[in-house]
Amino acid sequence: MNTMTKKGSMLVLALLMMIMSVYVPFKQAEAATTYNNTTSASLSGSVNANGRLTASLYVLGIKGKTTRIETSLYVEKRILGIFWSRVDIGCEDNIWHDSVTNYYYSNSFCCDLSSTGTYRVTVTYTVSGSGGASDVITKTCTVTY
Secondary structure, three states, X not given: OOHHHXXXXXXXXXXXXXHHHHHHXXXXXXXXXXXXXXXXXXXXXXXXXXXXXXXXXXXXXXXXOEEEEEEEEEEEEEEOOOEEEEOOOOOXXXXXXXXXXXXXXXXXXXXXXXXXXXXXXXXXXEEEEOOOOOEEEEEEEEEEO
């Protein structure tokens, strides 16, 4: 192997190691997040052939600790491949709000999409209770129509 190939290989290897040294600990720290009042939270989305978007929301709190779960959801469409633009979902400020006074939450949000493209659904859960400060959890999912 000539010296240029060796130097190029070493440079690529060094860059890869540097990227992984940042990425792996970040992903592990994200997975190790603990909450005061929440056991789990999720969001999933789908679009049917007619452009009906359905987002399924679920939060499981801690029985005896969690007292209130609030949700705020909005939908965005990808524009020009790099920008996201808020979609009119028929709610004030195009944000759908919901809440329960319970330790679990399960609901669906639906809206009709006006055109094909890539859409992103973002929901923020605020989970309150006696376990400590409220948990603020943001989840996103992307769907294509």
